[in-house]
Amino acid sequence: MTEPQSLQQSTLERSTQPVREGGGVDDPHALALAIAKVADDLKAQDIVILSVADAVGYADYFVLATGNTDRQTKAVHDNVLKTIKDDERIIPKRVEGVTEATWILMDYLDVVLHVFTPDARDFYRLDRLYGDVPRESFGTPS
Numbered sequence: 001m002t003e004p005q006s007l008q009q010s011t012l013e014r015s016t017q018p019v020r021e022g023g024g025v026d027d028p029h030a031l032a033l034a035i036a037k038v039a040d041d042l043k044a045q046d047i048v049i050l051s052v053a054d055a056v057g058y059a060d061y062f063v064l065a066t067g068n069t070d071r072q073t074k075a076v077h078d079n080v081l082k083t084i085k086d087d088e089r090i091i092p093k094r095v096e097g098v099t100e101a102t103w104i105l106m107d108y109l110d111v112v113l114h115v116f117t118p119d120a121r122d123f124y125r126l127d128r129l130y131g132d133v134p135r136e137s138f139g140t141p142s
Contacts, residue, residue, distance in 0.1 A: 025090065028110035032061040033138070034088065035106075035113050038080045039065040040139035042072070044115065048127065051134040062130065063113045063138075066121050070101035073115045077104045080113060 025031055032049045039047050044065040053060040067073035077098055084090050094107040102120040106113040114126060121127075 025108070025110045028060040031084070031088065031090070031108060032063050032111045034084060035063045035080055035108075035111060036065070036138040038083045039063070039076050039113075039115065042067075042076050042079055044072070044076050044139075046121070047138040049136045049138060050126075050130050052130055055130060055133050059107075059110060059112045061111045062126065063111060064121070064126055065113070065115050066118055067115055068118065070117055073104050073117055074098065074101045076115045077101075077106065080106060084108070 029049075036047050036049055044067055047063070047065045050062040050064065051060070052062050065076060067076055077095070081092070081095075090108060092106045092108050095105065097104040102117045103124065104113075104115045106115075116124070
């Protein structure tokens with residue numbers, strides 16, 4: 001392999017690794033619980049952790065949460081970002097939807113957080129789409 005190919009391959013390999021100092025996520029379920037707790041602390045509603053490992057090839061868990069307004073979904077995003085970075089030393093690989101804040105997606109590779117406004121959650125219906133996967137409710141039901 002030539003030097004440029006080797007450098008390109010190592011860059012590609014690095015970009016697909018979990019974003020954690022020192023390696024991958026040790027316990028994806030614990031990360032999902034930590035993310036759900038932050039959302040619950042900010043009064044997000046209908047928090048559910050879906051075990052999607054057998055349904056999708058790119059994550060072990062989805063955390064779904066509803067904020068009453070776009071400001072609340074943004075606050076959940078901001079606090080999850082800060083708390084998980086500070087406590088777990090992990091940053092998301094990718095974040096989408098922060099500007100509109102009706103559906104914010106934070107991709108931690110093994111765990112993906114979806115924070116919706118009520119209308120967006122009703123429209124996209126991820127709960128129904130993944131209705132056959134194991135799930136656990138978190139926090140106080142609304």
